[in-house]
Amino acid sequence: MKIYEAIENDKVDFTGITSPYFLLGLLSAFENRFQAIADSVMKEISWKQFFAIVCINMCKENPTVKELSEIMGSSHQNVKQILLKLEKKGFVTIFPDKNDKRKQRIELTEYCLEFCSRNNEITSAIMNQMFNGISEKQLQTTIQTIIAIEKNLKEI
Numbered sequence: 001m002k003i004y005e006a007i008e009n010d011k012v013d014f015t016g017i018t019s020p021y022f023l024l025g026l027l028s029a030f031e032n033r034f035q036a037i038a039d040s041v042m043k044e045i046s047w048k049q050f051f052a053i054v055c056i057n058m059c060k061e062n063p064t065v066k067e068l069s070e071i072m073g074s075s076h077q078n079v080k081q082i083l084l085k086l087e088k089k090g091f092v093t094i095f096p097d098k099n100d101k102r103k104q105r106i107e108l109t110e111y112c113l114e115f116c117s118r119n120n121e122i123t124s125a126i127m128n129q130m131f132n133g134i135s136e137k138q139l140q141t142t143i144q145t146i147i148a149i150e151k152n153l154k155e156i
Contacts, residue, residue, distance in 0.1 A: 038126075041123075062107045095107065
């Protein structure tokens with residue numbers, strides 16, 4: 001059952017659920033659905049692996065595992081496991097930092113960049129379809145809201 005179907009029919013009782021709880025549930029359900037679709041499209045790698053690649057690509061210099069963990073909002077251990085799988089598939093190289101050998105840095109491989117280039121059209125089409133009919137103002141409001149929630153979460 002899709003979330004909009006659950007909202008519109010009488011199979012689920014949403015009475016008494018406050019907006020913050022409903023939003024968290026909606027975000028969690030969305031993440032699960034999106035991950036399933038993204039995993040089926042990418043084939044070679046999972047959505048979480050692709051998300052790591054996107055985050056690495058946004059960094060101005062090769063990030064450390066710790067820096068990438070912070071960007072992704074995930075634990076060091078989880079990110080390390082994702083990176084080891086990506087390294088095994090030839091998507092990233094993990095190497096010691098030249099100034100501090102305790103730190104490990106991550107670099108995207110040429111194979112990874114080619115993979116991203118080959119999949120750019122399909123990922124763009126998915127993004128366009130997903131955000132069809134949603135205005136820039138709506139997107140900016142959603143972004144600002146999630147950033148504010150994230151700031152509040154860090155204070156807990």
